[in-house]
Amino acid sequence: MTGLRVLTLLLSVLLGWASCHPVPGRKNFNKLLLISFDGFRWNYDQDVDTPNMDRLAREGVKAKYLTPPFVTMTSPSHFTTISGRWIEDHGVIHNMMFNTETQWKYSFKTTQNKTEWWDNGVLPLWITAQRQGRKTASFHYPGGGAKYKGEAVQRSLVESYTHPDSNETEWRENIDIVMNWFTKEDFDFVTLYYGEPDNVGHKFGPETENRRVIIQQIDRTIGYLVEAIERHSLTKNLNVIITSDHGMTTVKKEPNVTEILLTNYIKFRDLVKFDIVDYGGFGMLLPKPGQEEAVYQALKNAHPHLNVYKKEEFPERFHFAKHQRVLPIVMYADSGYNINGRLIIYFNKGDHGFDNVHMDMKTIFRAFGPDFKKNHIAEPFDSIHIYPLMCKLLGVTPEPHNGSLAITQEMLVDAYDHLSSYKHSLEFLVFVLNRNPNLHLYLNTHL
Numbered sequence: 001m002t003g004l005r006v007l008t009l010l011l012s013v014l015l016g017w018a019s020c021h022p023v024p025g026r027k028n029f030n031k032l033l034l035i036s037f038d039g040f041r042w043n044y045d046q047d048v049d050t051p052n053m054d055r056l057a058r059e060g061v062k063a064k065y066l067t068p069p070f071v072t073m074t075s076p077s078h079f080t081t082i083s084g085r086w087i088e089d090h091g092v093i094h095n096m097m098f099n100t101e102t103q104w105k106y107s108f109k110t111t112q113n114k115t116e117w118w119d120n121g122v123l124p125l126w127i128t129a130q131r132q133g134r135k136t137a138s139f140h141y142p143g144g145g146a147k148y149k150g151e152a153v154q155r156s157l158v159e160s161y162t163h164p165d166s167n168e169t170e171w172r173e174n175i176d177i178v179m180n181w182f183t184k185e186d187f188d189f190v191t192l193y194y195g196e197p198d199n200v201g202h203k204f205g206p207e208t209e210n211r212r213v214i215i216q217q218i219d220r221t222i223g224y225l226v227e228a229i230e231r232h233s234l235t236k237n238l239n240v241i242i243t244s245d246h247g248m249t250t251v252k253k254e255p256n257v258t259e260i261l262l263t264n265y266i267k268f269r270d271l272v273k274f275d276i277v278d279y280g281g282f283g284m285l286l287p288k289p290g291q292e293e294a295v296y297q298a299l300k301n302a303h304p305h306l307n308v309y310k311k312e313e314f315p316e317r318f319h320f321a322k323h324q325r326v327l328p329i330v331m332y333a334d335s336g337y338n339i340n341g342r343l344i345i346y347f348n349k350g351d352h353g354f355d356n357v358h359m360d361m362k363t364i365f366r367a368f369g370p371d372f373k374k375n376h377i378a379e380p381f382d383s384i385h386i387y388p389l390m391c392k393l394l395g396v397t398p399e400p401h402n403g404s405l406a407i408t409q410e411m412l413v414d415a416y417d418h419l420s421s422y423k424h425s426l427e428f429l430v431f432v433l434n435r436n437p438n439l440h441l442y443l444n445t446h447l
């Protein structure tokens with residue numbers, strides 16, 4: 001046998017081995033579960049024991065923290081995660097749907113079934129993946145109950161009005177349901193949403209024992225998830241991303257601070273046609289015709305912790321104000337201040353909706369599964385980059401988006417690294433054969 005024939009044989013053996021051992025997530029893409037725990041601030045696991053989250057950090061990826069888009073609010077932020085678009089592009093600009101003509105406002109939960117609020121021409125990943133042959137489902141995830149260009153998510157459960165946020169038994173049942181979707185019905189991509197720790201953070205405040213208790217419940221649920229994945233034999237073909245939509249900060253109240261009350265500075269009846277206020281640290285006004293300048297001048301220096309802009313002058317870095325739904329006067333308060341309108345009717349002890357540069361608004365990103373590196377700490381990144389990562393994991397060609405895979409792909413065990421290592425092995429073999437006549441002879445004799 002000549003050296004060339006030996007090499008040819010070795011090459012065919014190696015390539016044959018590679019072809020019958022496909023790298024996971026490439027030829028056969030792994031399944032993906034995206035879980036969101038609403039309002040999970042980036043450091044909530046640092047003042048309470050979270051053994052299951054700690055274990056996942058060792059067995060997967062943990063970002064130092066994740067920056068949500070402005071406005072740091074549930075529906076807008078979740079829709080950025082699932083679409084990879086800034087809020088001013090996808091148009092879900094608030095938790096509440098509203099109509100400035102009829103003056104109607106719909107709550108967060110009512111909005112979940114309103115296709116007209118969600119479907120603004122940007123396709124969420126469920127629909128894009130379905131169009132490319134993947135089977136997708138949404139379990140309580142914001143936006144999962146709407147239709148997009150006439151197309152519904154194949155399986156969608158929408159939270160009922162009376163749904164309890166913190167029933168641990170129900171949390172586990174929901175995991176079992178999702179596991180059965182993956183194993184018995186062969187779903188490829190499922191999004192699962194939990195309303196905690198947001199609810200507790202609002203009600204009691206983030207720096208409380210109640211919040212620490214709910215974080216321990218979430219940690220037990222994550223432990224249950226890992227067991228359920230093993231029980232359903234999904235360990236080798238299910239990737240999991242655990243994330244959230246925003247953080248939480250303690251609300252500042254009288255007598256410690258002077259609260260913001262807009263009616264101290266403007267007469268609503270005379271100047272304002274429609275308003276979105278009394279909803280945390282963010283607000284918008286539609287002045288009556290011809291009153292825009294008067295409203296702006298009256299408010300812009302009214303309170304030292306209130307930031308007021310004309311829509312067209314709202315800072316670009318927020319990627320928020322260009323959408324047509326955004327009203328002409330846009331306001332956000334400094335961290336912890338609520339924007340009250342006509343009177344103070346606001347009871348939250350914790351809130352979000354503030355500038356996303358504040359650490360209290362930052363949230364979490366964890367991931368594990370066959371395509372993720374182990375014991376890997378990722379630098380902080382914007383949640384908009386989760387979308388291209390999910391597309392890569394699912395083998396789905398993304399829609400146009402504002403994210404970048406370059407930010408997140410370093411957390412993956414990349415197949416191309418494997419292929420290039422095969423190539424380097426072959427090059428090394430040629431190198432050795434060319435320089436070692438005895439080995440050459442040995443191979444010629446024994447092959």
Ligand SMILES: [Zn+2]
Pocket residue numbers: 038039073074075198245246
């Ligand atoms: Zn939220």
